[in-house]
Amino acid sequence: MKQIVIIGGGIIGLSSAYYLQKAGHLVTVVDKGDFSDNCSYGNAGYVCPSHFVPLATPGIVWKGLKWMLNNRSPFYVQPTLNRTLLNWGLRFARSANARHVNDSAVPLRDIALLSQAEYEYWSTIPNFDFAYEHKGLLEIFQTTAAAEHAHHIVETAQSLGLDAVLLESTALQQMEPQTRINALGAILFKCDAHLYPNKLMHGLITLLKQKGVKLVNDSCVTGFESNGAVIKKVLTVNGSIDADAVVIATGSWSREIAAKVNTKIPLMPGRGYSVTLEDAPYRLHHPAILTEARVAVTPMDGNKIRFGGTMEVVSTTTPPRYQRVQGILHSVKKFFPEFDIPMPSADRIWYGYRPCSADGLPYIGRIKSYHNVVIATGHSMLGLSLGAGTGKLVSEIINEEKSSINLKPFAVERFG
Numbered sequence: 001m002k003q004i005v006i007i008g009g010g011i012i013g014l015s016s017a018y019y020l021q022k023a024g025h026l027v028t029v030v031d032k033g034d035f036s037d038n039c040s041y042g043n044a045g046y047v048c049p050s051h052f053v054p055l056a057t058p059g060i061v062w063k064g065l066k067w068m069l070n071n072r073s074p075f076y077v078q079p080t081l082n083r084t085l086l087n088w089g090l091r092f093a094r095s096a097n098a099r100h101v102n103d104s105a106v107p108l109r110d111i112a113l114l115s116q117a118e119y120e121y122w123s124t125i126p127n128f129d130f131a132y133e134h135k136g137l138l139e140i141f142q143t144t145a146a147a148e149h150a151h152h153i154v155e156t157a158q159s160l161g162l163d164a165v166l167l168e169s170t171a172l173q174q175m176e177p178q179t180r181i182n183a184l185g186a187i188l189f190k191c192d193a194h195l196y197p198n199k200l201m202h203g204l205i206t207l208l209k210q211k212g213v214k215l216v217n218d219s220c221v222t223g224f225e226s227n228g229a230v231i232k233k234v235l236t237v238n239g240s241i242d243a244d245a246v247v248i249a250t251g252s253w254s255r256e257i258a259a260k261v262n263t264k265i266p267l268m269p270g271r272g273y274s275v276t277l278e279d280a281p282y283r284l285h286h287p288a289i290l291t292e293a294r295v296a297v298t299p300m301d302g303n304k305i306r307f308g309g310t311m312e313v314v315s316t317t318t319p320p321r322y323q324r325v326q327g328i329l330h331s332v333k334k335f336f337p338e339f340d341i342p343m344p345s346a347d348r349i350w351y352g353y354r355p356c357s358a359d360g361l362p363y364i365g366r367i368k369s370y371h372n373v374v375i376a377t378g379h380s381m382l383g384l385s386l387g388a389g390t391g392k393l394v395s396e397i398i399n400e401e402k403s404s405i406n407l408k409p410f411a412v413e414r415f416g
């Protein structure tokens with residue numbers, strides 16, 4: 001039995017805590033906040049093996065540069081000469097090629113399927129309801145260019161063994177009889193599921209507490225104390241915590257924490273926004289991605305609908321740009337003409353920071369400088385989807401068990 005300290009109470013930290021406690025360890029999760037909000041709460045809730053294409057794709061850099069001039073666009077990089085951003089941007093641009101997209105498909109599929117299987121199992125745990133539904137996801141498109149791309153994606157998905165079919169506009173409309181859809185067609189990814197992230201996080205916290213996991217809030221980790229190549233103590237603003245092993249799962253803040261254990265990981269925060277209608281007057285049966293707008297619409301937990309999107313590569317201290325939410329709501333109306341959603345006040349808008357690795361694949365594994373430290377972060381747009389699976393992998397690493405999947409593509413120090 002080891003004393004494990006997990007830094008970060010997002011989905012990655014909490015699911016790691018779940019599997020490590022299950023394996024018989026004494027687990028403490030420490031967070032700089034109070035466990036009531038982080039990127040793992042307001043996201044779109046997709047558990048999506050369909051997302052086997054990483055963020056870094058051919059053409060994205062050029063598109064990003066064009067979109068920088070539009071303050072309602074779905075992708076934005078803050079223009080600055082900051083070295084961290086330049087370093088990340090260079091590696092991101094180098095990864096945005098067809099070979100990388102091709103090489104990433106199997107690793108992303110494998111970790112997503114592992115994770116989905118774990119969520120299916122979690123959904124059977126008594127008193128742990130997180131509104132998990134496995135009914136597929138629609139990727140709706142309006143342009144012929146997107147329709148052609150959809151053909152290619154469906155073929156690739158099928159070759160990866162994922163259940164995906166193309167729908168013409170009439171078949172799409174039949175799937176959503178209560179809502180008028182303005183589209184050429186859609187991909188239906190039957191392989192995908194979704195859940196209500198807020199319920200998942202609250203339920204997981206309750207479950208962990210019941211199992212004796214210690215949650216330490218408002219305790220920002222500031223450093224470590226070591227003995228040779230072994231970390232002995234985690235230092236926080238409220239004192240130190242003894243550790244036999246440490247898991248760094250600090251999301252968008254992981255680059256700074258990793259640097260404190262002499263490890264470089266290229267990582268930038270990718271801010272996104274969401275708005276949730278608690279008792280929506282609109283009806284959707286399936287979660288949907290509005291392809292050209294890069295907007296996610298998720299009916300969740302009964303009558304709720306969540307609208308989310310935008311990817312702003314910025315620092316976590318940049319003030320929010322709420323006009324981006326206007327961009328999301330405009331796009332929704334273009335696809336669903338009956339959805340008249342007024343711009344909410346700032347206090348009803350959620351935003352969070354996706355931890356974006358430079359190549360769209362997470363960093364999961366031990367580090368070279370300290371044998372007892374594992375990093376699990378960089379999940380970009382997929383942290384919720386890959387969350388349960390990542391927790392299981394972290395536990396396997398710490399227990400020195402055979403890994404459920406090949407971890408090589410996720411090596412923490414792959415960028416040197």
Ligand SMILES: Cc1cc2nc3c(=O)[nH]c(=O)nc-3n(C[C@H](O)[C@H](O)[C@H](O)COP(=O)(O)OP(=O)(O)OC[C@H]3O[C@@H](n4cnc5c(N)ncnc54)[C@H](O)[C@@H]3O)c2cc1C
Binds near residue numbers: 033038041354379
């Ligand atoms: C609009 C939007 C929609 C999204 N939709 C989806 C989706 O449908 N499916 C999907 O898979 N993903 C989605 N994502 C991405 C997903 O939400 C993230 O990838 C995921 O939440 C990251 O989880 P995490 O645990 O790594 O980080 P976080 O949830 O951010 O948790 C990190 C924690 O570390 C803590 N921390 C940081 N520094 C310190 C420190 N020094 N000391 C102590 N604690 C510290 C923070 O306080 C925080 O609680 C979406 C994201 C956004 C913004």
